[in-house]
Amino acid sequence: MKEIRAFSAPGKALLAGGYLVLDPKYESFVVALSARMHAVVSSSQIPTNNRELIVQVKSSQFNNNEWNYSVSKGQGFIPKEKDGKSNPFIEYTISNVCSYFFDIESFDNHITIEIYSDAEYHSTENSTIMSNKYKSFHFHKKNIQDVPKTGLGSSAGLVTVLTTALSSVFLKNLDVSDSKYQHIIHSLAQISHCQAQGKIGSGFDVAAATYGSIIYRRFPPEIISQLPQLSVDNVEKYHVTLKDTVDKCDWKMTASPTNLPKGFKLIMGDVNTGSETVKLVQKVNKWYADNEPQSLDIFNCINENNMKIIQLCQKLDLLSKADPLYYSHLLESLHNGSTDDFKELKEFKVAFSTIRKTFRLITKESGADIEPAIQTQLLDNCMQIDGVLTGVVPGAGGFDAISLIAAETTDIESATVGLETFANVSWMKLKQAECGIMEENPQHYLDLHVTN
Ligand SMILES: Nc1ncnc2c1ncn2[C@@H]1O[C@H](COP(=O)(O)OP(=O)(O)O)[C@@H](O)[C@H]1O
Numbered sequence: 109m110k111e112i113r114a115f116s117a118p119g120k121a122l123l124a125g126g127y128l129v130l131d132p133k134y135e136s137f138v139v140a141l142s143a144r145m146h147a148v149v150s151s152s153q154i155p156t157n158n159r160e161l162i163v164q165v166k167s168s169q170f171n172n173n174e175w176n177y178s179v180s181k182g183q184g185f186i187p188k189e190k191d192g193k194s195n196p197f198i199e200y201t202i203s204n205v206c207s208y209f210f211d212i213e214s215f216d217n218h219i220t221i222e223i224y225s226d227a228e229y230h231s232t233e234n235s236t237i238m239s240n241k242y243k244s245f246h247f248h249k250k251n252i253q254d255v256p257k258t259g260l261g262s263s264a265g266l267v268t269v270l271t272t273a274l275s276s277v278f279l280k281n282l283d284v285s286d287s288k289y290q291h292i293i294h295s296l297a298q299i300s301h302c303q304a305q306g307k308i309g310s311g312f313d314v315a316a317a318t319y320g321s322i323i324y325r326r327f328p329p330e331i332i333s334q335l336p337q338l339s340v341d342n343v344e345k346y347h348v349t350l351k352d353t354v355d356k357c358d359w360k361m362t363a364s365p366t367n368l369p370k371g372f373k374l375i376m377g378d379v380n381t382g383s384e385t386v387k388l389v390q391k392v393n394k395w396y397a398d399n400e401p402q403s404l405d406i407f408n409c410i411n412e413n414n415m416k417i418i419q420l421c422q423k424l425d426l427l428s429k430a431d432p433l434y435y436s437h438l439l440e441s442l443h444n445g446s447t448d449d450f451k452e453l454k455e456f457k458v459a460f461s462t463i464r465k466t467f468r469l470i471t472k473e474s475g476a477d478i479e480p481a482i483q484t485q486l487l488d489n490c491m492q493i494d495g496v497l498t499g500v501v502p503g504a505g506g507f508d509a510i511s512l513i514a515a516e517t518t519d520i521e522s523a524t525v526g527l528e529t530f531a532n533v534s535w536m537k538l539k540q541a542e543c544g545i546m547e548e549n550p551q552h553y554l555d556l557h558v559t560n
């Protein structure tokens with residue numbers, strides 16, 4: 109009998125903690141976003157002589173892209189694509205999930221996974237909308253690697269949701285709301301994502317895809333770097349080390365659920381030019397090493413303000429319950445220019461402006477365009493808009509995007525329409541996600557038809 113299940117995972121914005129998050133001594137604030145990556149998985153058992161798996165991954169939104177893999181222990185769980193096509197994010201995910209579960213006695217060996225990604229992950233130019241009563245997706249004429257990204261973490265979302273979908277074939281009782289399974293999904297996805305990227309980043313994107321909005325402290329990079337290379341000759345060794353890493357190892361990380369305070373929302377503006385995170389990180393690392401110990405003081409100053417933001421979010425949320433009247437006045441102040449009358453809001457603004465000031469200092473000293481002048485101007489202008497409290501360049505910064513924190517009642521589109529100052533920004537149809545990885549109804553992806 110054919111089994112069908114569906115899952116989805118959210119995108120991310122690193123609101124506080126860019127660069128510092130790479131070091132396990134600092135915590136960061138990651139907001140999970142309503143743009144999600146989806147996987148619909150169906151599996152069945154077909155007769156074979158060996159324990160070979162057939163895994164077909166379809167991403168029909170992108171020029172009908174599809175990858176057809178055969179995977180077996182004899183090939184070291186290294187997937188072989190029928191036509192030699194490659195997608196490292198899919199391949200490492202298949203390798204790790206298969207290696208982790210391969211001692212399970214019986215499992216479905218014919219697996220089809222359909223990937224869908226929400227509109228906000230990519231430029232929607234020249235795309236066709238296909239929808240049904242429940243979902244709506246953009247279909248492109250280009251292959252996945254040729255459609256411009258917006259920077260919400262498509263590969264992290266893909267790897268996390270694919271890890272979940274594949275694991276569900278081996279674990280029929282997989283429950284994504286159970287922390288035991290979330291840990292397995294998160295660990296396998298972090299490992300696969302790092303291997304596919306060829307570097308061990310901070311992993312905040314995979315953590316948000318799994319756990320939702322979080323206060324995040326990264327795992328030590330050695331957890332992943334100590335894994336042996338997966339090859340035909342060391343299948344057993346890889347399997348044992350992987351099992352230990354996922355099941356026994358202390359990942360020494362934090363991923364505590366958090367949220368923007370009640371009555372506030374995150375607004376993301378796509379600036380449409382793009383930056384290269386790897387190059388920015390290299391420049392900042394060089395600047396840091398060349399300028400110790402002052403660079404440590406600068407990072408500590410950013411950290412103090414990051415922590416302030418995390419504490420203020422918690423404080424505001426408590427206040428919304430403890431003193432609803434005061435809180436409603438506080439929210440109103442965002443629309444009548446009196447935010448400075450409320451010390452919590454004043455402190456919130458000061459924390460962000462200090463972080464921005466410090467980012468500008470690093471920009472000047474390192475040559476890494478974290479908050480380039482054009483973004484400074486844009487953010488300053490945004491802060492004049494009715495309802496907007498503050499703003500920052502998220503993640504690595506650069507020319508990619510801006511994040512604003514505003515009253516839920518802010519209408520950013522109307523406030524900026526037709527204004528030259530905001531001509532280069534497109535406001536993304538996004539909000540904070542309600543949760544990390546979640547199970548979806550597979551019926552909701554059926555009968556998609558053209559709607560534009
Ligand atoms: N919907 C999708 N279907 C198939 N592969 C995808 C999809 N989205 C992302 N990917 C994979 O992730 C890659 C982009 O990863 P990356 O450059 O790290 O971008 P991002 O910063 O969005 O994570 C794509 O080239 C592709 O291999």
Ligand SMILES: C[C@@](O)(CCOP(=O)(O)OP(=O)(O)O)CC(=O)O
Pocket residue numbers: 121122125126127128129130259260261309310311312385389502503504505
């Ligand atoms: C600099 C960083 O700390 C944050 C980068 O955040 P972005 O959200 O800009 O990331 P990408 O999607 O990978 O480009 C690097 C890291 O944490 O890996």
